[in-house]
Amino acid sequence: MTPRWTTAVLDTELLGGWAVARGPDGFLIDGNGPLFPREWLKRQELPVLAEHGIGHLDGEPVYLLELECPAQVEGCHWQGLRAFMLEGDHTLYRVLAYAAQIGTWAREHRYCGSCARLMVQVPRERAMHCVVCEMRSYPRISPSMIVLITRGDEVLLARSPRFVAGVYSTLAGFAEPGESAEECLVREVREEVQLEVRNIQYMGSQCWPFPHSMMLGFHAEYAGGDIVPQADEIEDAQWFNVHRLPPLPASRSIARYLIDLYVARRLGLAEPVLPG
Numbered sequence: 001m002t003p004r005w006t007t008a009v010l011d012t013e014l015l016g017g018w019a020v021a022r023g024p025d026g027f028l029i030d031g032n033g034p035l036f037p038r039e040w041l042k043r044q045e046l047p048v049l050a051e052h053g054i055g056h057l058d059g060e061p062v063y064l065l066e067l068e069c070p071a072q073v074e075g076c077h078w079q080g081l082r083a084f085m086l087e088g089d090h091t092l093y094r095v096l097a098y099a100a101q102i103g104t105w106a107r108e109h110r111y112c113g114s115c116a117r118l119m120v121q122v123p124r125e126r127a128m129h130c131v132v133c134e135m136r137s138y139p140r141i142s143p144s145m146i147v148l149i150t151r152g153d154e155v156l157l158a159r160s161p162r163f164v165a166g167v168y169s170t171l172a173g174f175a176e177p178g179e180s181a182e183e184c185l186v187r188e189v190r191e192e193v194q195l196e197v198r199n200i201q202y203m204g205s206q207c208w209p210f211p212h213s214m215m216l217g218f219h220a221e222y223a224g225g226d227i228v229p230q231a232d233e234i235e236d237a238q239w240f241n242v243h244r245l246p247p248l249p250a251s252r253s254i255a256r257y258l259i260d261l262y263v264a265r266r267l268g269l270a271e272p273v274l275p276g
């Protein structure tokens with residue numbers, strides 16, 4: 001089956017296609033959603049910082065208008081990326097997730113990080129180029145590991161003070177230079193709850209565009225230690241029986257997938273599918 005959405009670097013000089021507009025409050029939407037006829041959207045006098053050709057949706061070119069500041073369009077409002085992740089068409093969310101990452105990256109790489117001069121977009125490539133010192137910047141992706149630790153019928157879940165009230169999730173953390181995903185896992189688990197793990201198994205990955213993480217999902221078994229939550233980072237961490245789980249993260253997150261998969265295997269239920 002042909003994928004509905006494929007990324008591409010499109011020429012912004014060409015006319016037509018769809019466009020999405022992204023400002024500080026998310027994406028512009030009306031009753032038909034966030035995709036607008038591009039030529040119409042460009043006539044709305046939006047404060048456009050940059051335009052990027054980002055790919056094809058059902059064969060049609062899609063562009064991003066990245067805005068400089070908040071704006072208003074009659075009959076439209078703004079919706080954050082998280083709301084698109086939580087509900088609605090998943091392919092559309094993937095288009096917007098990509099648009100958000102390209103918009104953020106290009107915005108944050110207008111100036112060369114090496115010599116501080118203005119950068120220019122490289123034609124036909126997703127890169128910013130400094131004509132003075134030749135440095136190139138490519139879209140930024142931050143590898144992060146996420147792990148479900150289990151002990152028989154029990155799973156270890158924790159709360160960050162940033163979470164929605166009551167929700168518990170798997171442990172996660174950004175990889176540091178010099179470490180593998182597995183080493184990151186062992187370090188983060190020690191830092192966040194002071195436990196030791198064994199039988200580390202890679203389960204799958206997910207793009208997490210908040211703002212540019214690549215989640216590498218693992219399962220690990222408890223090997224030793226008593227839970228000591230990390231001050232400031234972990235508000236609470238507990239072992240939960242698979243029959244008595246607390247409120248869990250959003251169903252499209254890899255955190256939720258790792259939990260649902262373990263519970264399904266433990267209880268002999270149908271296995272969930274990891275959303276891309």
Ligand SMILES: NC(=O)c1ccc[n+]([C@@H]2O[C@H](COP(=O)([O-])OP(=O)(O)OC[C@H]3O[C@@H](n4cnc5c(N)ncnc54)[C@H](O)[C@@H]3O)[C@@H](O)[C@H]2O)c1
Nearest residue numbers: 142144146172173174206208210211213215253254255256
């Ligand atoms: N998709 C999911 O199911 C899911 C679930 C949990 C966490 N996450 C994501 O995983 C990522 C890591 O989780 P965490 O927040 O617990 O990380 P963490 O445990 O490493 O702690 C967060 C801290 O890391 C530092 N930090 C921020 N950005 C960084 C970067 N790019 N590189 C290195 N350090 C950075 C900051 O000091 C921040 O306070 C976050 O993006 C989070 O949103 C995704």
Ligand SMILES: [Mg+2]
Nearest residue numbers: 171172173192
């Ligand atoms: Mg963490």
Ligand SMILES: [Zn+2]
Nearest residue numbers: 112115130133
């Ligand atoms: Zn430079």
